[in-house]
Structure formats: structure tokens, C-alpha cells
Amino acid sequence: MLKLSRYVLYDILRSKVVLAYTLFLFIVSFSLFQLEENDSKAILSLLTIVLIVVPLISMIFTTIHYYNSYEFIELMLSQPLSRTRILLSEYAGVALSLLSAFLIGVGIPVLFFAFDETGLALLFTGIALTLVFTSIAFLASVKARDKARGIGAALLLWFYFALIYDGLVLLILFAFSDYPMEKFTLLLSALNPIDLGRIFIMLKMDISALMGYTGALYKDFFGSGTGVFFTLGIMLLWITLPLLWAIRVFKRKDL
Amino acid sequence: MIRIENLKKKFKKLQALDDINSLFNQGQVISLIGPNGSGKTTLIKCILGMVRADSGSIHVNGKQINGDPSYRSQIGYMPQIGRYPDNMKVGQLFRMLKDIRKIPETGLDTDLLVKFNLVSIFDKPMRTLSGGTRQKVSAALAFYFNPAILILDEPTAGLDPLSSEILKEKIMQEKKKNKLILITSHILSDLDELTTDVMYLQEGKMIFYKELSALKKETNEEKLGKAIANIMKGGKKEALWIDEVLALKETVKNN
Numbered sequence: 001m002l003k004l005s006r007y008v009l010y011d012i013l014r015s016k017v018v019l020a021y022t023l024f025l026f027i028v029s030f031s032l033f034q035l036e037e038n039d040s041k042a043i044l045s046l047l048t049i050v051l052i053v054v055p056l057i058s059m060i061f062t063t064i065h066y067y068n069s070y071e072f073i074e075l076m077l078s079q080p081l082s083r084t085r086i087l088l089s090e091y092a093g094v095a096l097s098l099l100s101a102f103l104i105g106v107g108i109p110v111l112f113f114a115f116d117e118t119g120l121a122l123l124f125t126g127i128a129l130t131l132v133f134t135s136i137a138f139l140a141s142v143k144a145r146d147k148a149r150g151i152g153a154a155l156l157l158w159f160y161f162a163l164i165y166d167g168l169v170l171l172i173l174f175a176f177s178d179y180p181m182e183k184f185t186l187l188l189s190a191l192n193p194i195d196l197g198r199i200f201i202m203l204k205m206d207i208s209a210l211m212g213y214t215g216a217l218y219k220d221f222f223g224s225g226t227g228v229f230f231t232l233g234i235m236l237l238w239i240t241l242p243l244l245w246a247i248r249v250f251k252r253k254d255l
Numbered sequence: 256m257i258r259i260e261n262l263k264k265k266f267k268k269l270q271a272l273d274d275i276n277s278l279f280n281q282g283q284v285i286s287l288i289g290p291n292g293s294g295k296t297t298l299i300k301c302i303l304g305m306v307r308a309d310s311g312s313i314h315v316n317g318k319q320i321n322g323d324p325s326y327r328s329q330i331g332y333m334p335q336i337g338r339y340p341d342n343m344k345v346g347q348l349f350r351m352l353k354d355i356r357k358i359p360e361t362g363l364d365t366d367l368l369v370k371f372n373l374v375s376i377f378d379k380p381m382r383t384l385s386g387g388t389r390q391k392v393s394a395a396l397a398f399y400f401n402p403a404i405l406i407l408d409e410p411t412a413g414l415d416p417l418s419s420e421i422l423k424e425k426i427m428q429e430k431k432k433n434k435l436i437l438i439t440s441h442i443l444s445d446l447d448e449l450t451t452d453v454m455y456l457q458e459g460k461m462i463f464y465k466e467l468s469a470l471k472k473e474t475n476e477e478k479l480g481k482a483i484a485n486i487m488k489g490g491k492k493e494a495l496w497i498d499e500v501l502a503l504k505e506t507v508k509n510n
Binding site: 003004007011014015068069070071072074075076077078079080081082083252253254255 | 266300303304305306307322323324325326327328330332334338339340341342343351352354355356
């Protein structure tokens, strides 16, 4: 499987998009740490990048890559290789290149300037979100019939997770504001990897003190060992379930 | 070597394959012929596992093809339109497939590679190649691993007369090695010298599957094209396309 991924990686590196992405992340993180006096403020700004840009780039890049390597996939299908192996190699290649871009672009500055619990939480969230959205993008592109639909679906999903979902949560909280919603919001956060990542990092920062009673409850939960395992588990589910679904669809697809 | 039983495939409303039954054996060269959209390529893709049949089964060497891709190591496939990764160089393509199939250097058949002089373009990226050169690459790849079964989808379309002759000669050679060869083509005169059996498909149905000699005897014709025209005249209006081709050829000749 690694053999195939090597060729996928090689193809990706030649297109130089990942290099540009790495450079972008590096420049942004580096300059944020330089501009802000307080490192935790810089982390807060970086958080926005990680939560918005990383999922968006992961989705778009994966979708475009999938359609561009359609020929490669077709060629591999006529060889003695199983479809599961082909798709997993593609996933490994894409995920590996996006991950290394993130680790070099954000990882190095963070380790340099803010090597603490918050910084590590940020890195963890970035890694998890990259893998999650690569998975989701694979599902979207395997399901969609053509490039335009695939990229459209990827963009819509990103909109949903990054923007629309928060609006919906606010709406629900507002409508049921008379009831105790703390446990319920905890559940809601698990349904969106971006929200989960945000809460996970925010609670490692001082500003969580401003979040009142719910914040206290969250801090209680996410601060404990259970919280970490909960986040890890949910993120793993978000990575594996869409990927497994994508493999299932891909196995039955006519190419 | 290949046994097909009650194979059916539907694309939306179009019945692409309608209850196909047949048996292909070693030493046979089978011509799959029929008008455009009669299901020839779909049948080939079903054998290769690229298209999933709705019902029915295909057995290769006694084993039903179902998930396990290892049977494809015995098949060399030349697609109708060879599509390859743009960034990959010709040499890399061959190296990669060698890497995947794990066949020792001595087991390789570089005959066409030499005759088409492909080694001289080994460092050219695939996207710079012309349609005909791509076709040559596809042909060389299909024969490269010395497979027991060769599936050639329109092998001579797009090739110049010289290359087309080289390819035909190569097919003749492989025929002598007692291989199973499946060819689809619209150029019936090309098939005339090569085939031992003819399978005629129309609208997804198998109209007949006969030995070439029997077909010629039945119709008292020397040429494959005329023999098929003759047999199809028995009340089937759909077969008119072949009459038209022959008539067109006549007018061209007369002028």
C-alpha cells in the first residue's frame, strides 16, 4: 500500500500546491507570533486559521486531487489491486502531504514560540481536522458524479461545519433557553469536529473563565482525562466513518 | 479461461448488457463486434471488474471474480482511450507498473517497447504525448507483463499504418503462444486475419457467437465484413449500419 502512496505523494509534490500551502501557514503563524506581544493572543488568532482555513484547504485540495487522479485510479483498477487498497493509498498520500504541510507550517512556529499545553492542543486539533476533512472530502468526491458537483458538495459541507452549524446551535440554545442545556450542548459539540476542536483549545486558555457556568461545566469535563479521551474518540470516529463509507461507495462504483 | 453466465447490466434506463452467456478459451482470438453502444466496452469492463454487473457471474480460470483482484495479474488490458496521470513520465509509468505487478525482469515482454521505439521518449511526461503515441504506450503496457489473457479495446484506432501492422503482427505472435485474446474493433478487415471466433453484440444482447470458419461457410463469403452483413440481413433492420459501411466503401472504390 505504501508503494502506491509513494506515487500519489510524488504526484502531489509535483503540483506545488501543497508547498504553497505550507509556506502560507508558515508565514501566517510566524508573523502572528512576531506581531502579538502575548503568545496566547497569537495562539487565539492561529486558532481561527486552524479552524477555518485548514478544513477548507483540506476539503478543496482533496476533491481536486481526487478528480485529477481519476486516470491514475482507472489505470490502477486494471491492475491486480483491490479497490480498498487503491482508495486507502490515495487517502494516505493526500493526508500525509496535508499533514506535513500543517506540521511544518504551524507546528514548527508553535513549538518554537508557544510550546505548552495550549500549543499542543492546537496542533492536535489541526492534525485531527486535517484528517477529518480529508475523509469527508473523499466521501463527497466518491459520491459526486463530476468535478463541479464534487467541489460544490465539498464547499457546502465546509460551509455547514464552519458557519451554518454554529448558527443552528445558537438558534436551538435561544429557543430552549429556559431549560438546562449544558449536557445537551456538550452532545451538540460532538456533532461538529470544528466546534469540538474549538472548545477543546479554548478551555486550555485563560479566556475560558469568561464563559460563565457552561464554561465551568465544560472545563470540568474537557479538563479531565475523560474529556481528552472523549475528544480523541469523537475525532477518530469523524476520521474513520466517512472514510469507511467512501470505501463502501467506491467498491460498488462503475468506473 | 473466461466463463460468463447470465450477465446483466443496466445503466439507468439503458440495458447495456442483456443476459450474456459465453465461454472463452485458450488459443482463441475473439472479435467482439457490434455498432456503437452495443455493450462491447461494458462487457470488457465487467471482465476487468471496473463495472459491477447487476446479476450474473464471470469466472476467470475457474474462479469467480468477486473482490479478489489477483486474477487481473493474468490480464493485459489496452483501453479504448488510454488515460494516464499527466505528470508521470513514460519511463516512470512502466517502472511503476513493474513495481506493482512484481514481475522479474526476465518475465517481461519488451518487444513492442522496442518496436515502437518508446524507450526514446521515456523521459517525456504523459501529457505531452499525442493520441497515437499514447495508444502505443497502452499497447506496449498490455503486452509488457506477458499475460495469458489479452483484452484489446479498439487496438488499431488512432495508430498509423506502420504501427498498426506492427501491433497486428504482435497479436499474431501471441496467438501462436496459445493465449486468449479478446479484441473489439470497427475495422473488420483488421480482424479478418486475426480472429478465430466472432461474437456479435447488439443493444446489449449477444446475437451470435461463432467460429469464423463456420460463419464464412454459412454465408459463402470470404470476407468477415460481408459475412456479417449477410447473416444480419435475415430480417434485422438494425444491422443496416454494416450495409451502409459496405456501400460507402463501394462508392469510394468506384470513384
